Structure formats: C-alpha cells, structure tokens
Amino acid sequence: MSQVIGKPINRVDGRDKVTGKAKYAAEFQVPDLAYGYVVSGTITKGKITRIDTSEALRLDGVLQVFTHENRPKLAWFDISYKDQDAPPGSPFRPLQDATIKYSGQPIALVVAETFEVARYAASLIRVEYKEESHETSLEANLHRARPQKHGVADLLKPPPPKPRGDFNKVYEESPVKMYGRYIHAAEHHNPMELFASTVVYEKGGKEPKLTIYDKTQGVTNSILYVSQVFDIPFKNIRVLSPYMGGGFGSGLRPQYQLFMAVMASLELKRSVRVTLTRQQMFTFGHRPATVQNVALSATADGAMNALYHDARGETSRFEDYTEIVTNWGGMIYPPENVTQDYKLVPLDVYTPLDMRAPGGVTGMSALEIAVDELAYELGMDPLELRLKNYTDLDHNTKKPFSSKELRECFRQGAERFGWSKRQFEPRSMKKGHNLIGWGMATGIWEANQMPARAEAALLVNGKLWVSSATADIGTGTYTIMTQIAADTLGVPVEDVLFKLGDTDFPVAPISGGSWTAATVGMAVHSACEAVGKSLLGLAKKLSGSPFKGAKWDDIEFADKQLRLKSDPSTAVSLQTLVDLNGGKAVRETSTGLPNALKQKDYARATHSAAFVEVMVDEELGTVKVTRAVSAIAAGRILNPKTARSQILGGMVWGISKALHEESILDHNIGRFMNHNLAEYHVSVNADIHDLDVIFVEEDDTIVNPLGIKGLGEIGIVAMPAAIANAIFHATGKRVRDLPITLDRLL
C-alpha cells in the first residue's frame, strides 16, 4: 500500500472551487422558487404582545408571513428537536410561542416571490413586546455558577476528574508559585458562507417529498432533525451538502434557517430558500465567554507540584452547553496535587456552540500563559520548564499516550525558530521603537474516531466510486478519502471518485472534533477492502487461477492489479476481475469501527508546540505577529499539502483569537453590538506574516490501523498563549485576557 497517501497532491475539488462551479446550499436553482427572509426580534427577554403582519401581507409578491401565531403544529416533545450535538436541556424551537429568550431571536419568516420583496416586506412587520429584565454578563453573574447537567454529551465531554492529592497544602508550602485570572471574550464562527437552506418541494405524490440543500457539517444530522420535527419519514427526505463554505463548528447543529425553509415549503407546497444575513449569523451558537483561574507551584528546580484550574463558562437558560476547558493540565503536566473544576452560568443568550478546538484553545490559552508565568517566577527558560515537566502519561487517567512526539515538536520547532538565541529578560529585544518578543506554548487535542459507513464500487469501466454521507467543510475530505481509496485498491487517484454530503450515501457522523479523517478514512478503507476481498473471490474463479490457495494476507493491490505479495509478477488486472462479475460493479458497503479493545488502555491525542515572534509598537500598542512556527505531532499525515493548509488556518485562527476576535455584548440591551464583519474583527491578509508548519513523524497503530489522528483543531490550540507570552516578553506586561487589543497594552 501507500503509493499516494502521504503525497502532496492538489485538492481534487480544486478546479470546481476556482471556477465557481462548486455549488453551496443557497446556489441550487429550482423552478418556482420562493424566498424566505427572517425577521429578528429586538429585545433580549420578554414576550411578543402583538405582531402585525398585515402591511407586509398586502405587498404584491408576498406569499405568507409565518409567526408563532400561525405556524403549523409541530412535534411536541423536546426529544424531537435534539440533534447529534445537542447538549442536555430543551432545544430552542423557532416560532414556538410569544416568548423571547435572547436578542436577535427569529420571530417571523416572510416568504415572497423574490428576495428583494421578502427583504422589504420584513421591514414592514410591526412588533410590540413586553420586556423583562435580562442577564447577559458572565462576570456579573459568577455567583450563580453551578455544575453542568449531565447527559449523553458527557461521553465526549466528560466533566473534570475529581481532585487528587492536596493542592492547597502543597501550593501553600511551595517556594515558587503563580496565580492568574483569565477572561476570554465570546466569539462567533463567522464562516464566509451565510447559513442557507434550499428546500425543493416535489409535487404530485401523496406525501410531500423534500430535497434539501443545507449548510451543515453533517447531512445525517439535518435529516434526523427535519424528520423528527416535521414528522416526515426518512424515505421522503434527502439532504445534500456537497460543499460547505466553512463550518468551524457552526454547522454541527441544524440552524434555524433549515427549520424555517422546511416549514414554509411544507405549508406553501413550494420550493423555498432561506438565507440568513451576516447580522443573523450572530443569533445562534458562539464560543462562550469564560472566566478562568489558574494557580501553579513548583519546587525550586522547576518540578511542578500543584495545579489548580477552574473555569466558568456561559450557557443559555435552556441548554447546558459544555466543553472541556480544565482537564488538559492533568493530561500534559505531572503534578500530583491537582484540582480541576468547571461550572456554568446560565444567561439570556443563545446556547453556545463548539467552535474550533472548543474548550481546548480556551483552557490551554489560560494554562499555557500560566506556565510561562511560572517560568518567569522560577527564572527559567519557558521551554526548559516544559521539558523539565514532560510526561508520557496522561495523569488524569494514568494511561500512557498511544503516541506522543511532543518532545520532538519542541526540538524541531525551537530549532527552526531559533529559540536558543532568545534573551530571557522581557523588553530585552528592542528594534527601533518596536519591542520584539518571543513566546512559546504547548497544544493538545483529542484523537477520536467514531463509527461510520462507506460504500465502494469498482465499476465495469474500472473506475472506483466511493461514497459516505460525511462532509468536506474545507478540510480536504474529498482529497484524502480519494487517496485512501486509491491506495487500498491500488488504483490511480484519477480513477477514483469520492462522493459525500448526501443522505442517500452510507451514514457518517457530523464532521467535527478533528475526527473525520480517522472516522471516514477507516470506513473508506474498510469498504475498499471489502471490494478487494470480493475481487479475490473472483480471482479464484479464473481458470487455472494462481490465486486458488491465496488468503487475504497473501495478496496486495497495486498498479490496477491484484497480485501475490510473494511474487508480484503473478497478477491479474482489476478490469479482468470486474469483467467476471456478470456486467455488474463489484460493490460493498462496510463500517469503520474504532478498535475499543486496543484503544482502551491508552490516552489518544495530538500535540503541538508553537513558537511566535511579535513586534509591539511601544507608542501605539499595535501588535504584529511577525513570524510563527508550529510543530505538529498528529500521527500519519495523509496529504502534506492540505494538512499544512489546515494547520496554517488554525494558526491564523490563533492570531485572530489572540489579537482580534471579540463579540461584544452590550449588557444594557443584551445584544452583540459588533454583529458584522466590519466590527467583528478577524485576521485579514495584512495581519498574517511568516507562518511555518512542521509535521514531526509519529507512528501510531493504536489510534487506528491507518495511523490517522486528525488536524482540524490542533493548529489553533497553542497559538493564543504563545502570542500572549511573546507580548509579555516584548513589553514586560502580562495580559491574561483575550483578545489582546491595543487598549490592554497601553
């Protein structure tokens, strides 16, 4: 195997993306399409006392205005509204009743013949409210923090382990210690593509049939939601999402435009498209604001002996969104006196939602700034401190890592960056009126694999078609699955077509948590192997077959042939074999399952080390990340080109989180004020300078036989802390809150 896995081939969907042919959810044209436009509420908490749609309805071209007063009857129980990423609680139901739960809540849908008329009509809806007082400030409500409610979500997001040792005593008695409080702003995912659903209504049959193009990170999740909420059997719904213009977690739950579009389509018996505005992209899940406390202590030689990490995260009043914020310290550092704690503060906001490295980048940003602070308390190089406290054990579970090449990340990253030339003292590396600072940090993320299914078919023309209902949200799924399929059956990538994002394909979970490469990769591998086994069966039927006594382990696939490992010249072409199949494709569906037995004795994670240089203008307080090196240990790299892009993207996100991103709540009105891309700052081209990615070698057959760990999150995790630490090194000013805007530096 392995002709093309590991090669930096171009994205197989590249041509479609650079020519405009790639179609996203709002781009499927269907005859007789009606346009929906969502009306957003203007208060944060209370009730709608009157909603007057009469003027809008009188407008020529308006088909209907849906509100809580005239919406159709829908599923009654909460369970019907639960999606694959639903936290414990009661999911938000659009247009349920007159109650307003958060600012920007959708309160009506105008449907019209054109987008322009729908948009105008939306401005004609008059609403009166009875307002109630609200609470949106995390910091003002910390006294209300309580433990998370428990549910199925705990499986993936376990609460922190129980305290061990005696933190208070050891911390008290230690010669060197630090304590810090870290406050992070809320953030919104803001993928470039607006959330949209195009629902195609099929007329004629007894029951309505819907084909739905949805912006989602999992078509299976969308079909489940639509089927349950609207009581339509699966056979009458098909959800497609061949391309998704960025997810970052925002598409892990069905968003309300899907509900709106389906509802309108069923009621009007017409095809309907609903696209949210950029402002409305701030009216569903977000990365929660958090307040964290970290305290660390060490012996005089730098051995860490006590660790305290707590976090308070916001959630909504109706669901308990949780993430793993405080467990990481116990996974990467060895002190035996550890207290980790995590609590939630319910507020009048929408339920937060997983956003790139949810919890991980939050917790590690605080922890890794804290470790830098401890290094300065010790007078010790920050990298040396991390090496001093290096461990191959996850100390939360006492399990060894299935693989952990973090030491190599430190070594290669430091060498590439030139860390050994660093001067320890802050403000020691001035350049004109600019202060130069070097900082570093560690990153960690879980290496998970879920069950998934895939189908592989060797067609009569010798082409290999493979499919799974997974997603490519820019991550490169199309390309790496093509590579895995090509290598498993020894065919060139040009002969492989991998298809995804369609509920007609075998089921796959939502694409998130860095698990898609391993999850779908193993399903594709397994389906192709099943085809291979059928091909071996056919090979045995050849007259005078040299494969008669051959077992699966005796053969291999290469150069479009099935051949004996012991004698590669004994070979038969795949075309010959498929010709024996009676004019039919050789088709198999198979499930990729994580090997729990093999995995259970190990902790599984990706690791990273980020090294960053910043330049801070002493007079203006402006910060520029002039260069950064990320060294990544993430198992086998399937495609170094797309993998590098994914890590570069994570690094850009790290810069953006550290310096720019902040959804600013006005607590008087309870609304995110900067709900647009002019005022919600994300990194632009001019913010990004010299970025360098290193993949260190890491072999791991415990995670899965292909050695895949996943790359979606690990690129961001270490970056914000490395930047904050570099800013301290440059300026001598320790900023613990993110983002580090210039007002925090002056």
Next chain:
Amino acid sequence: MTLIAEAPPKDTYIPSLPPIHTVTLTVNGIEAQLQLAPWTSLLDALREYMDMTGTKKGCDHGQCGACTVLVDGKRINSCLTLAIMQEGKQITTIEGVAQMATDAPSGLHPIQKAFIDCDAFQCGYCTPGQICSAVGLLNEGQAKTTADVRELMSGNICRCGAYTNIVQAIEEVINQQAV
C-alpha cells in the same frame, strides 16, 4: 414595562413596490436582458436572476470581499452596486476570468491555476472573490512587494486562513509575468 419597538403606521396604506425595469448586463462577454426591480444589487442579479452563483454573498455590506467581480477590469464589491448601474459595462465574474488570460493546458486563468497548485483555499467560498480581486490587483500593477500584496488583498476575508498560500499564488503569477 411595555415597549413599542416600532410604532404602527397610522393609516393602513397599501405599500407599493418600485416598477420592474429591463436591465441589460454584459457578463463575461454575453449580453443578457433581465427584468429587475431597481434595488436589485449586481450580486443578487448574478446569483438569483442569471444563475451565476460563482460570485458569492458573504455579508451583503461590502465588508468581506466574497462578491468581488471585475467591471471594466476593475475589482468591485458587487453587493455594493445596483445591477441597473452597470449597464453598458463589461462585467467579468469567476466564470469568465479564464477568458481574460488563459494558461493553455489547464484552460484556467493563471491565477486560478496558481490557486490550485498553492492550495490557496480550503472551503472555497471566498475563492472566486479572492481570484477576481487578484486579477484586479494584477491589472492595477501597484503591488511591488509581498507587503503590498498582503495589504492590497486585505479587502477579501478568508475565514479558513489561507492567506499565506493566497499570497504565494499571486506572487507566482506576478513573477511569471515579470519574466
């Protein structure tokens, strides 16, 4: 407390809509006649009335650059102009950029090809705008340094963070042209 967000109108007049106009647009060299309300943006005209969905809507407010097209060779945000204002102009979208300059074997514009080779995108949604913007940047001839390219491409947000590769792709084409 009762809050009246917006006062209801005193009378119950029937709101009127602006009259539909025949608008003639020349997109990628092809002339098309459309029946449009005058408040239809060029972006919506392309996407919803001409089925040319290569041009993307990311904010509809001129803040993200996803809708960048070329009008008489200059890059503009198509969400910030009305379709009716662009009559008589040569509009080039992502579907037509390869007509402006073509890399022979691939049939793509050199910028498109460089974007593929440099992996200058991930989700692909900002990509048409980035490419049209890059073509506009080449036409302007202002970008002399890497810092210039970064600055002059900063009107196009890429949330996937492909900036490093976008700059590399554009510089490769600039260098080819300089030879």
